[in-house]
Amino acid sequence: MAPRPKAAVIGAGMSGLVSAVLLAMHGWEVHVFEQHHKPGGLLHRFFRGGVPYETGFHYCGSIQREHILGRCLAHLGVLDRIDWVAMDPDGFDRVILPHMEFRVPVGVEAYRERLKSTFPAEAAGIDGYMADLLEAIRHYGLYRFEDSIDTEQFIRWEGVSLDEVIARHVRDPSLRAILAAQSSLYGVHTHEAPFGLHAVIMHHFLSGAYRARGGGDALTGALVDRLRELGGELHLRAEVTQILVDDKRRVQGVELASGQRVDASLVFSSLHPRMLFDLIPDDGLVRKAYRSRIMGQRLGLAHFGVYAQLDREPHEIGQANIYRMSTNDPSCILRDIRPGHVPFYFAAAPPPSPDRDGRPAHTLLLSAALSWGQIAPWADTSPGRRPAEYKQLKTELEATVLEAFMQDFPSLRGHVVRSEASTALSTQRYTRSPCGAMYGHYHSIDQMGRYRLPQIIRIHNFVQVGQGVFTPGILGTTLSAYYGCGYHLGLARLVQELEAT
Numbered sequence: 001m002a003p004r005p006k007a008a009v010i011g012a013g014m015s016g017l018v019s020a021v022l023l024a025m026h027g028w029e030v031h032v033f034e035q036h037h038k039p040g041g042l043l044h045r046f047f048r049g050g051v052p053y054e055t056g057f058h059y060c061g062s063i064q065r066e067h068i069l070g071r072c073l074a075h076l077g078v079l080d081r082i083d084w085v086a087m088d089p090d091g092f093d094r095v096i097l098p099h100m101e102f103r104v105p106v107g108v109e110a111y112r113e114r115l116k117s118t119f120p121a122e123a124a125g126i127d128g129y130m131a132d133l134l135e136a137i138r139h140y141g142l143y144r145f146e147d148s149i150d151t152e153q154f155i156r157w158e159g160v161s162l163d164e165v166i167a168r169h170v171r172d173p174s175l176r177a178i179l180a181a182q183s184s185l186y187g188v189h190t191h192e193a194p195f196g197l198h199a200v201i202m203h204h205f206l207s208g209a210y211r212a213r214g215g216g217d218a219l220t221g222a223l224v225d226r227l228r229e230l231g232g233e234l235h236l237r238a239e240v241t242q243i244l245v246d247d248k249r250r251v252q253g254v255e256l257a258s259g260q261r262v263d264a265s266l267v268f269s270s271l272h273p274r275m276l277f278d279l280i281p282d283d284g285l286v287r288k289a290y291r292s293r294i295m296g297q298r299l300g301l302a303h304f305g306v307y308a309q310l311d312r313e314p315h316e317i318g319q320a321n322i323y324r325m326s327t328n329d330p331s332c333i334l335r336d337i338r339p340g341h342v343p344f345y346f347a348a349a350p351p352p353s354p355d356r357d358g359r360p361a362h363t364l365l366l367s368a369a370l371s372w373g374q375i376a377p378w379a380d381t382s383p384g385r386r387p388a389e390y391k392q393l394k395t396e397l398e399a400t401v402l403e404a405f406m407q408d409f410p411s412l413r414g415h416v417v418r419s420e421a422s423t424a425l426s427t428q429r430y431t432r433s434p435c436g437a438m439y440g441h442y443h444s445i446d447q448m449g450r451y452r453l454p455q456i457i458r459i460h461n462f463v464q465v466g467q468g469v470f471t472p473g474i475l476g477t478t479l480s481a482y483y484g485c486g487y488h489l490g491l492a493r494l495v496q497e498l499e500a501t
């Protein structure tokens with residue numbers, strides 16, 4: 001039997017692992033190289049005192065087989081290996097504004113009706129907005145199980161901002177804030193957020209919101225198990241330091257920090273494209289225009305995370321996420337927190353996971369914007385030795401975020417057993433994301449649509465996947481892998497396989 005062709009995948013986050021499984025399913029001998037000591041990238045959980053804390057996976061949508069994400073996970077052979085926990089169908093997202101709360105129900109029609117019953121004077125505008133949302137998602141190719149897209153329509157919906165579409169249809173400031181709240185899921189100011197991207201993400205969650213028991217590790221673990229079953233290998237603590245390219249601009253493999261060279265006739269990278277330039281030494285291999293475009297791109301949002309253990313279930317939150325806006329102005333979502341002031345926070349309480357004694361551990365994640373600029377002065381300090389001012393700032397911000405949460409949920413006051421915080425320095429350290437960007441690049445209208453980054457560049461058999469070149473989230477990174485593999489396996493073939501799954 002002829003040996004299988006060999007592929008190297010850089011990074012064991014969602015996009016790298018999905019790419020690896022897809023390639024292995026199609027006859028490639030796949031080696032995944034991950035610099036960290038565990039796989040998952042932004043999805044990984046960390047443990048303190050045996051208690052698991054989620055970092056970058058709180059929920060996803062559309063996991064039923066009739067929807068794209070569910071179909072992809074089934075096609076990859078992992079859907080049924082995960083214990084999915086449905087979130088509250090009557091309100092999986094709770095948008096809390098200064099004077100009201102809105103619960104987002106599952107179902108496009110249920111969402112529309114709830115919006116209309118809450119804002120009856122805006123009924124016609126809500127219908128107009130929902131019509132635009134449904135029209136926009138029709139042009140997102142693979143999201144609709146299509147192997148091609150109507151480029152003109154796609155560019156049209158990625159070129160109009162969320163603000164513009166909302167303003168076109170509705171006036172009520174609270175309604176406008178409610179429609180905009182989930183823009184925090186991709187971290188772009190609403191006046192720059194591509195409406196099409198927002199529409200797809202909303203539609204994906206409205207199709208059914210789920211958590212995974214065991215969180216990000218469960219999803220990662222299922223993909224790693226599947227990869228191994230297919231004969232693939234995951235190499236941990238294996239930082240790629242160079243992509244090997246011959247003089248005909250064909251990839252030859254990768255070199256690791258250990259000095260080991262690994263031959264591969266296909267290389268996938270899930271890194272932010274800015275990091276590529278450290279891995280591809282010869283300037284001439286990448287067009288100067290591409291390099292300056294990447295280096296000039298705005299990076300995505302950086303965040304401040306608070307991870308708390310509670311001594312009881314936070315039933316006040318229920319099986320829902322909290323989007324807490326301090327004003328009706330959606331610009332508060334990306335405004336930096338400062339001591340004593342939290343313009344916006346996101347809160348999620350995953351299903352309890354057993355601690356190391358097997359007892360259910362109740363945890364809570366709080367996330368708010370804190371830009372790289374606020375912590376950049378300490379970027380060159382090493383983790384165990386950050387200066388006192390940095391630690392002081394972190395402590396103050398952690399207390400501020402927890403206090404903002406306790407004011408909204410006072411019955412949970414006194415139930416925090418322990419907590420700790422992270423900044424973009426942690427994100428950068430664990431995932432190597434430049435400037436700790438949580439969603440890769442800034443997915444704004446001037447960097448998406450007609451300005452989207454290409455997944456393939458002029459190095460042959462080299463493909464980029466992940467949120468750094470595509471869109472963020474479980475959905476976006478999965479689709480980035482399907483599109484990326486589509487260049488080699490044929491997108492039409494993958495779509496046929498999805499349809500047959």
Ligand SMILES: Cc1cc2nc3c(=O)[nH]c(=O)nc-3n(C[C@H](O)[C@H](O)[C@H](O)COP(=O)(O)OP(=O)(O)OC[C@H]3O[C@@H](n4cnc5c(N)ncnc54)[C@H](O)[C@@H]3O)c2cc1C
Nearest residue numbers: 011013014015035041042056058059240438466467473474
């Ligand atoms: C706080 C937060 C909450 C989120 N919540 C959700 C949510 O609820 N639902 C949802 O759908 N999405 C959520 N997301 C988004 C989601 O986590 C990301 O979009 C997704 O995990 C990104 O996957 P990726 O493969 O593109 O990148 P990454 O996860 O960053 O993977 C890249 C991998 O490459 C590795 N690497 C880097 N450099 C090298 C190198 N030189 N050699 C080898 N390996 C290397 C990194 O260690 C990393 O493992 C959240 C993100 C954050 C930050």
